Amino acid sequence: MKNYLVSGAVLLALPVTAWAQGPVSGTVTDARTGTPLPGATILLDGAASAATDAAGAFTLPAVPAGSHELRITFLGYEPLTQRLQGQPTEQRLTPRLQPGGVLTGEALVTASRANDRTATAYTNLSRQDLQKRNFGQDLPYLLDQTPSVVVNSDAGAGVGYTDIRIRGTNNVGINMTINGVPLNDAESHGSFLVNLPDLASSVSSIQVQRGVGTSQNGGAAFGASLNISTLDNRLEPYAETQNTFGSFNTWRNNVQFGTGLLGGHFTVDGRLSRVSSDGYVNRGASDLKSYYLSAGYQGKNTLVKFITFSGREKTYQSWNGVPEPALTGNRALLQQYADNYALMDGDVERALREGRRYSYYTYDNQTDNYQQNHYQLHLSQGLGADWNLGAALHLTRGFGYYENYEPGQTLSDYGLANVIVGADTIRETNLISRKWLDNYFYGGTFALNYQPREGKLQATLGGAANQFTNDHYGEIIWAQYASNGSIRQRYYFNDALKTDYNAYARATWQVLPKLGVYGDVQVRHIRYNIDGVEDDQNDVTTRARYTFLNPKAGATFSLSANQQLYASFAVAQREPVRSDFTDRPAGEPQPTSERLDDFEGGYRFTQPSGSLLGPNTTLRLEANYFYMRYRNQLVATGQLNDVGSPLRTNVGRSYRTGLELTGFASANDKLSLSSTLTLSRNRVEDFREIVLDSNYSPIVAAETRSSTISYSPSVVSAHTLEGQPLQGLRLALLYKTVSRQYLDNSASEDRRIKPYQVLDFRLRYAIRPSFVKEIELGLLVNNVLNRRYEANGYTYGNLDATGQRLNFNFYFPQATRNFLASIGVKF
Template sequence: MKNYLVSGAVLLALPVTAWAQGPVSGTVTDARTGTPLPGATILLDGTPSAATNATGAFTLPAVPAGSHELRITFLGYQPLVQRLEGQPTEQRLTPALQSGGVLTGEALVTASRANDRTATAYTNLSRQDLRKRNFGQDLPYLLDQTPSVVVNSDAGAGVGYTDIRIRGTSNTGINMTINGVPLNDAESHGSFLVNLPDLASSISSIQVQRGVGTSQNGGAAFGASLNISTLDVRPEAYAETQNTFGSFTTWRNNVQFGTGLLGGHFTVDGRLSRISSDGYVKRGASDLKSYYLAAGYQGKNTLVKFITFSGREKTYQSWNGVPEPAITGDRALLQQYIDNGELSPEDAERALREGRRYSYYTYDNQTDNYQQNHYQLHLSQALGEAWNIGAALHLTRGFGYYENYRTGRKLADYGLENVVLGDTTITRSNLIDRKWLDNYFYGGTFALNYQPREGKLQATLGGAWNQFTNDHYGEVIWAQYASNSNIRQRYYFNDALKTDYNAYARATWQVLPKLGVYADAQIRHIKYTIDGIEDDQNDVTTRARYTFFNPKAGATFSLAEGQQLYASYAVGQREPVRSDFTDRPAGDQSAKAERLQDFEGGYRLTLPATSALGLVTAVRFEANYFYMKYRNQLVATGQLNDVGTALRTNAPRSYRTGVELTGSASANDKLSLSSTLTLSHNRILDFREVTYDADYNPITAAEGRTTTISYSPSVVSAHTLEGQPLPSLRLALLYKTVSRQYLDNSTSEDRRIKPYQVLDFRARYSIHPKFVKEMELGFLVNNVLNRRYEANGYTYSYPGASGGIDTFNWYFPQATRNFLASVGVNF
């Protein structure tokens, strides 16, 4: 508890250090609306010297004496050029850009983004925010310091399969879009970012919405939304490379280029990347490759852009985790794993030797292999001064398999005949199988936006039609006893077809100078069919249809300049995922759709940078209360199926409620502190635990009780203290705390993830040699205090030999102290 009290105290602390460097700072805004412009480029005497952050603010640490030219550019706005005189004291500017030039690509994602008028909780991250955090780890790790976020890595070091939870909700409840196009897998609802390595290097901005958020394309958000954009245009030509090396033989190499605006209208941008790592866990290796290519035309009223990006991953399977006795060294507990058949004696001895870095698999090609190709064609068209429309066509092609070595499998389970050798009948064989996915996801999206100059009323009408086809099948590629098999003996096949379309309308109206209201309504229809058999030879034929109506409403009230109160109510509904149907007994389609009522309310404070006592200080603070009331929430039981997907069950009544506190303060951009603290209760009402008798028949508890929802910590905090002791050197300390989590819904102390605290250190130093524009050296130390902790796990139980219930916990240990060093060059 002490750690969390310290976290709360840190949240309230403000840096007060004076620096006499004669800086120039300011906030860049839209001249018409006053909206901050994140990502604007600041050039001093023709040299890119800074960029605005998520709040539109920038700082030039030290401007030499004399006369200089300050140029500010932002796509979709006329460049602002003014003279600047260097002075020994700080200067504060308020540049406002006039709309003009070419149409901004961000108009294509505006429809699904929240702002101060929509009365929702959100966090914006700019390209610059992501870049300083990016050492090649997966995207969830770059979001680790945002409110209510918990991340983990199967291989332990942030490369390969990673996961993100927001407010206790896994990524199956987090709606992700790229340029307004859904990224979540249509069947599992998960977003497998391992398929898009180094995507962060091509992202121009991310908005993280917490709760239901605004209506957007894809499945309804049940914890949060990640709205990713790659659509901005860098007006100046560039070429750069980023290279990282670190612990566990981790490598990241990429090259990027952009033509800037050719002839004032045409752009081409591209990237090639590779990332590899051995992983913290033994045999937890990853080999990842990706590309990104975009070509576009921008006119005054028209933008057309074609984008393609792809990723290919090969990862050694680490999804089995590490058995609890390998972490604790408890030999008596390890014997239970042997007696129950969870581990062979040989595996158990290896578990003791390898400890928390143990990997269950030893077959040299126990790998997951998958490729995902994305194609997007975007159009943005201005229709007069008040109207514009954004539309997109998209296609995603995914295919791949994971390979398994299996021992003692029944030939009959693979459609093979028993082998008869003389008077011996062989019914089992060691074999290698591959489970395949082969899918297409395609469709179209649109958004018609009304944004008049007066700005009192803004409205959007949008929607999408998407279809997903997916073939699931398995092949035997080798068997010790081949029987009557053919090459690539196919032993199961099923195909799925899912059609999803939605329409929504949203409007904000500034009723009074201080009062604004917000309304949003979405209709979504889903048709889902599965035909065929699964690997266990069960018929998984499914027929399901859903129609959802999801209304939202809110209001904002300005107390004073920079102070705002807001409140909102939103409904979200979504269908069960594939495994909710296929992992149940044959013919059981009792999985129910989930419904969420989300109440949010809060207070925002933004104090623009002011000069006092030799300081240029800016302060932001937000307190957000949430109450998320669920009907039939699908919650993890703590168990996994054979491909590592969490098994889930409907909880009739449950809720999540809490408060999120977020604050930041900076002094001359020389010293800054940002903190976030989430305190929450996450409960299932009338929970009836399921146990098993000696014959493995389920027994449901007669009386219900209130329990904690699995994987839902009650306290999460994150703090970043960043300083600039030298003009080209930035140092940062990043501290994360996560309280106790339970592996299932029993609230049993024997099935939990212990609380943990992690401290990281980051340094970046830039130099400007004559032969390149800029060279940046970076250094990241993860887990500075060398803590041994686990961030994820699962559990299951069986009747024990003594008549009781034996529980088997498996965990995903995270890496002890490790480092990443990078060299970036801008040409």
């Protein structure tokens, strides 16, 4: 904290230029509902001068004296034009836009988004918010400063496989949608954003909902929801390129273009991207490519948009992590790891030499290779003055494999005969395998919205029907002793079929001028079939059926025009993931579905500029309390399966409870501070710890009344201090703290992730020469204080012959001080 205060003082001491002209600021809202409109364009005398942020706020730092025309535009609303007189003191405006003009794709997005009337905890990020954070790292790193968020990277530098946790829940419990279409894998529930590199460059807005949130398409949210939108239309033509280079030979290059509105009806937008990095961890390289293309037609009451985007990733496998004694340099303990986990000859010396950057694999093509193609067709249709319909058809095609060198494998495990050479029988071989996924996900979504221009009641009826098919199989592409096999010998195969139907109805009703109520109910039905054998030759045939009813209700009360109280209750239920069925240890019962009862309550305060702290200040505060009560929650044991996914087990009762505090203050757009602090308690009740004995049979090692849920820090904070000492130059310090986490549910100090604090520095400098619209130079220095820390890990353990417990901890070290430098050009 001392480092944070010192660094903050340095930034506060930066010179602030005095402007002779007076600033103009305000918040743009929907005239019907009062909801802020992020991303609205502010034009002064015909030139685009600003855009509203996630809270709908904007600032024009220096408006010269004299008469000016201020014009505000937002797709789907009538433009607002008014005369403005420049003056030395700040002017505060409250523009309210009337719905009208052309219909927008927001009919789909708003159907699943929260607002001030839905009594839930959420954070909005606009295109501008994402752009200033985006240096080519994966999307979770752009959300690192939002409440209750913890991010980590397998390769250590934010490129390649990354993960995000919100309130201690990883992406298996975070529901992600792109334009209302589910992104989570139907079997694993995970969202692998490595398959969509540089997606953030095409995103127009993101809403992060914490807790259960509103009913959405896709699986139930057990920690949060990420609602991603790429549907907005940019009305003016543009061409841009962003280029980044940084530590560990990290590159990001992209080109983007858009036609603007052609003939008053048509738009075309596109992007090509490449991201590559050697990674902080040795042999943790990534080679990622993606594209985005959309074409749309819009009329007064109709919008049709076709979107396709794709990503292809090749990442060297770094999901094994680093053994704990390689971090500490303990040779004797590392030898124990080698004896128990069959490290190859020389691995002990290599691990000691490479230290925290050690990577287990040395085979030159130990890579994960996957491609994911997305196709979406969206329709938004106005149905009179008060109704509109949003609908979408979608197809996601995914295919790929990971390649693995496997020494000393038993031939019979792969369906191969022993090799007889003279009097010798060869029963083992070294081989190279590929494990494949080949899948299709397709379906449709809809949302019928009732949104009268003047009315107390707003309502949505929506739902989706989706189907997922997935083939899992393994091939041998090389073997030292091929026996009776052939190239691409298939040694296992199973297929999966999953159907998911859901429907929901939601309404908000302004009962009194200050009191509003909210109701939401979702019905969801799932059928899941698996047929065939897994790589260990076990039959994984599964038949599972689930029907869930998930109600939600809430209320909001306005204490004043800028103060609001809210409270809500929501139920979420969801099915187990594939690995819960296929990887459960022998003797473990069949996994059961989970239930979450989520209680939320909070207070919001928004103080416009010029009222409380002075004529050029803005203040926003929010406090949110949550109590998330689980039944049969599936929690991580700390162990991983053979492809790096966490193994989980049902626990009877568990809960998460805590307080989220957020605040934002700005002074005339020259200095701002945003902070968030989460204090939480995360407990498993009546916990039974299961370990393997010396014969690798599961036994109960301990029983406790209450224990801490794994990977759930009790304190998480994030702070961003940003200043603009010169026109176009913005400097920021970003400080993140995460308290202790445990690798399993035993709360053992022998199996934990140490607390850490990280300070980053960001610079953005934009100039507007005559030959291009804008050139922006950027610099991001990560981990300025050069801290050595680990943000993720896992553990194995068993009892030896004497009954003593052996612990084997593996960690994912994050990069020490490193940088990313960028240059962006807008034509």
